[in-house]
Amino acid sequence: MYTEKLMQLFMDPKNVGRIEDADGIGEVGNPICGDVMKIYLKIEDDRIVDVKFETFGCAAAIATSSMVTELVKGKTIEEALKVSNKDVAEALGGLPPQKVHCSLLAEEGIKAAVDDYLAKKDKTKREASETRQCAKA
Amino acid sequence: MYTEKLMQLFMDPKNVGRIEDADGIGEVGNPICGDVMKIYLKIEDDRIVDVKFETFGCAAAIATSSMVTELVKGKTIEEALKVSNKDVAEALGGLPPQKVHCSLLAEEGIKAAVDDYLAKKDKTKREASETRQCAKA
Amino acid sequence: MSRFVYLDHSATTPVDQRVVEAMLPFFSIDFGNPNSLHAWGRKARQAVDQARDEVSRLINAEPSEIIFTGGGSEADNIAIKGVAFAKKDKGRHIITSAIEHHAVLDTCKWLEKEGFDITILPVDEYGTIRPEELRKAIRPDTILVTIHFANNEIGTVQPIEQLGSICREQGVLFHTDAVQAAGHIPVDVKKLPIDLMTMAAHKMYGPKGVGALYIKKGVKIVPLIHGGGQERGWRSGTENTAGIVGFGKAAALASDRLAKDEPEKERNLRDRLIDGILEKIEDAMLTGHRKERLPFHASFCFRYIEGESLLLRLDALGIGASSGSACTSGSLEPSHVLLAIGLPHEIAHGSLRLTLGKDTSEEDIDYVLENLPKVVESLRAMSPYGKR
Amino acid sequence: MSRFVYLDHSATTPVDQRVVEAMLPFFSIDFGNPNSLHAWGRKARQAVDQARDEVSRLINAEPSEIIFTGGGSEADNIAIKGVAFAKKDKGRHIITSAIEHHAVLDTCKWLEKEGFDITILPVDEYGTIRPEELRKAIRPDTILVTIHFANNEIGTVQPIEQLGSICREQGVLFHTDAVQAAGHIPVDVKKLPIDLMTMAAHKMYGPKGVGALYIKKGVKIVPLIHGGGQERGWRSGTENTAGIVGFGKAAALASDRLAKDEPEKERNLRDRLIDGILEKIEDAMLTGHRKERLPFHASFCFRYIEGESLLLRLDALGIGASSGSACTSGSLEPSHVLLAIGLPHEIAHGSLRLTLGKDTSEEDIDYVLENLPKVVESLRAMSPYGKR
Ligand SMILES: Cc1ncc(COP(=O)(O)O)c(C=O)c1O
Ligand SMILES: Cc1ncc(COP(=O)(O)O)c(C=O)c1O
């Protein structure tokens, strides 16, 4: 039911693991449903310079995790946010209908990690600007 | 479903045909039900000296006809009346349950033919005695 | 016995050697359960998918419109009870014909006991259902019409296009039991107004115990066999992989035969058989329609004799045939089909069906034409009726 | 891949070569319809009769108490709906358990929609149905209790004697789905209080698409498949001769194996597998009962990983296994069986079933014990949970 490309990535996924000093971390899914995806991003100048994932889930979940990390690596966060679940599925040569939700998870995982990054950055910026303001004052 | 003995008699039945000057003729069954048996008896001194049958019916009907004619041939009519459908079935090595009614037909066929003979004889006797009476008178 | 001549292809057909070969790997090598994810399972799933393609192509359906079943009777039951239970709140009237197979008639009778209302259409002397009768019988609460494509006992092919069109026009579902027709005459569900259609592999040189139901896209039924949800939920149970593969191959071979017009050859032989018998045997009649009949099908009644005797005498000569005589089953009523076309009991008892196959030869027909008249004659010589 | 190790015998078994050989003649040589009177038909009838003998002997039933069906699911449906429709005027309450196969559970659910009342008994953490629970559940309007002999997912064997005795004592019919048990553990219907029992050939080295239902003498049901009246009227349709012959042979071989205590060897290998896995893999648990379980059956849950991934990684190593994980079907709920024994969802998702066969070898077990721990480890290394 899975494409060869998908099986290949499932058997030998890229970017597995965690980034200890990640700039953004996204966790989506639910262990009760059998699928959880955790995405770690390392970002420099709004560009994704490294990305890793940890996934608890089916072959499709693992392969889409791997694929989505490949797709966003090197992209700016703006570009990364445009990567859709369809892009992921296409890059894998298609997904069986009942597994489309796994690719949605991949899309959401990136978004969550970027959001986390932006939220952190925002906070840092705010803190930074607060510091600056203080300095000004 | 049929015994070898039955099939043998069905393929090569004995006593097929009619007796033109039969002393007793019995016809039982009904073409609507798919089985009719006609028994012809030649009787001398209340003993069956010849017997023939005509049958419209299944293999069991034909074989039981043949068997019953064999069984009564040479017997007195009293003995012949004692030949039951069970005797016929046994002589054939048994009958499938749904074909037992064919052997009943054989028993009834003999009875009907003997009855016919007795009725005719009675009439002849009566006529004969009437003739005698006339002669006396 | 000088020859073996099997002329009972309406009862069942030998499995084609190529079909057996296609099935063989699926017993002990590619034996997986198609629902399993591992290599064994995937191989089986692929094979089932391919078979579904092949069966769908035979009748020009979509693969997703075919479900595999455990035989023709089962498919009839799934279709009829499936529609009945699915639509019972909309109406409870079902129409069928007097000469259906028992898998249809007895299903309808059971539904009658369960509160459905059944109309049984009469047939004419050739066993044809008159479209006008159907039109008159349809009511606002009619939910299903089930009329077979072709009759197994007398070979008559029904005016399916007209019957189905009336149903479609009236918005009533139309099921047809095509067990005798499929694989033998062209059937195109894209052209014919059919909603559900029954087929059986073993009537077209496939294995016994596997059938198929065509369910037109959009038609909803209630499953008869609940469980693991196989066959899109309409027929649960581990798929009979080898059997299904066999059906697929048989369907593919049947498509080829139809494309090459091979049934035409069968028809010619069959006509020689019919003509020969009617010419050589007195007081014989053809039952069913002379022209609108299955190409491999010949059926007769011979006066003054009874079918079982005839069968068994033919069997002793190596000829395999069948009869609608009641005596073959030990019951008293002869076939409901022969009675429905108006034959009196005593004639219906003398029925004989000879159904040809793709491998039936000229010599086979000669052999029957040589022997059948003698057998009939010898049985008539034993009969209290008829000429002597 | 250095080896092929099929450990999914609960899903289906390869057909024994001797079974295939027994079946072969019935495709193209002795291909007759057993209902035909001629030589071809009689040969087929004889073969079906012999198979009925063989299957009846496996469970110590009378041949007349066995009907052949189109599979295990079909037999379950025939039994349950058959009793329901036969007894619906006497009562409409049916009792089953939470861990039945879908062929039983979904049939009961459908009957519920049709106005029947279903009680679903809970099970304990080992998947055992407590006889006391059954006793409490029986009501005056209870017409049927249907509880499986042994579970397919976790292997637990039920206390059938006690469950059946309660039913008999209360005058309620007792059906048991013995699809996983028959042919693998001794089953004697003369000793056990069973009224109806389901079997499937393909779980005991016979072909798919053929099952059997034991119907104790005197028990009356309404047929599910109406038609020509085959199988004593309880399952109409041309008999699947080759399949039935295959079932007969498979049953005969199973009787032999049981007589020779061969399942004991399977049990020893299986125990080595269980012990090895629990020893080598952390955070692993056996599911089902440790002792009251099918001799060929091992099933586990591994924390922090998901079943489908596990299966497919094993498949890549040539190991065929199965899982009750929801992800194998793309649904979100894991197996109802694993939830019913009280496992939380996230653990149930990590389930693995390894079911041995008569030809499973020491080397096969070694191979699994060598590779499974690595696979589990590599998947856990990818997981956001668990130790690292
Ligand atoms: C316990 C149980 N019951 C019923 C079935 C259904 O049998 P089948 O798939 O042959 O219809 C199975 C196997 O699939 C089973 O394991
Ligand atoms: C017209 C028709 N319908 C249904 C059936 C039933 O098919 P099966 O016996 O394969 O269940 C048959 C043949 O027996 C048939 O001829």
Ligand code: FES
């Ligand atoms: S993770 Fe459950 S279906 Fe993909």
Ligand code: FES
């Ligand atoms: S004559 Fe009809 S059954 Fe014997």
